[in-house]
Amino acid sequence: MNKAIDQIIVSLSRALKNDSITATGVASPLPMIAILLAQKTKKIKYLNCIGAINPKLKNIPPSSDHVSILENKESFIKLPELWDYALKGKIETMFFSATQIDKFGNLNITCIGDYKKPKVKLPGPAGSITLRNLCKNCIVTCLNHTKRVFVEKVDFITNGSDKPTIVITNLGILKLGKKPKLISAHFHSNVEEIIENTGFRLKIPKKVEITKTPTEKEMKLLQKIDPTNVRRSLLK
């Protein structure tokens, strides 16, 4: 799992474009680490929902909404201003996750079962309904690629998108939408494992690529950002 976490963080970090703006919402520690990693090699403006633009973090806090993020920052940002950026189309990339994900890339963080009579009530959308539609590029992360997560149809569409959606999981990278397909399998996984753990049909390319593994340089930078391996302790 540690390899998978580093692979996810590095893959997220590579997806961030140079000279772009990105943001994290509540409870998103891994995307936060990925952004800090990307900032080491790319010019990226990072908006954090607790109120910090470009926070400088001495230690990785246990969440993306921890008070320590406010301590050392380029400037303060009020919460409505985060949507000001989004409404103007200025946020290039944002990260999302979910309890259920379907082949169209719809995400469910609302409930398992019927909304009116939920078997399990999930935490709710936070800002994901609007931000998923307002940000140019939305990337979904999933740490437990299983059939329980990747379902034919989500119980509730918390948020969805008109565009295809890239999902980076602990096993590989998928592109979901009208034609759901496998982009690559991580080095420590394989096509069979991905098919076996996905609850809908994925188009498999003739020759499946292996996701580029973290380079030595990326791992060095990641270790520098998170020397105490907070990223690993977050997965209890």
Place this chain on the structure above:
Amino acid sequence: MKILPLHKAIEQIKNNSLIAYSGMQLNRAPIAAIHEIIRQNKKDLNIVSIPNPLAADLLIGAGCVSSAKLGFNGFSYEDGFVISPNWRKAAENKKIELYETDIFEILQGLKASSLGLKEIEVPGFKNTDYIEINKYKKTKNGIITKAIKPDFALIHAQAADKQGNVFIDDPLIENLLVKASKNIIITAEKTTELKKITIPKSQRDLGMKMTKEKITSVSAVKKGAFPTSCFKFYDYHLNHIRGYIKYSKQDNFKSYLDEFVFGTKNHDEFIKKVEEK
């Protein structure tokens, strides 16, 4: 503007009121005020807020709430992520009326109220089942929502003075809350002359000062956000948050309330009890 002890300030709140409060996740939630609401046994409150799991979970678990307009309910902390236990139980057992939505709809609702509008558009609100559930009027790019005008906003500030000027160092939504709400109840770490507060020069443009016209009352409450954090003053109390979640998950919430809220007369006693543990 009145200077009031906290229990007097909370006595202003009537049952059935719409209550909004400040704080984001585990930072600067007005917990002293929330505990006092529970001690005074307020009923049928309607609550609205940005993600602020402990405040909502306490009020709901204590049976003070009849409806909740919220966007997210979960603790993200050292032990990973936990869905707010009392909120979850209330939602699954239909103990409260849920109006679940995107945080941006809540911010826009407050904005409408602050501008004196009855309704406002929420752009980007599409591709979601909430449109059907909450029965919105649709627009080309989103939906229309109604103004949110809280009867009371509870805000914990870093400092306030006797004139009702309030200083907040990390004013995430307070500008909106103050403009949108009918009454503002402030608790503050320090009550002093604001002139005397020293803020590093580099950060002086970041804080927010509010003037007395909008403030209903100010109460001095040291560590008023505890056990959540207060930027520049203290971190959250991890052991107590852990204990809270444990009690709540084990269907033992009544004993939590009996020990820590009803079993303490005021916030100072609560803090003492937590720190003794």
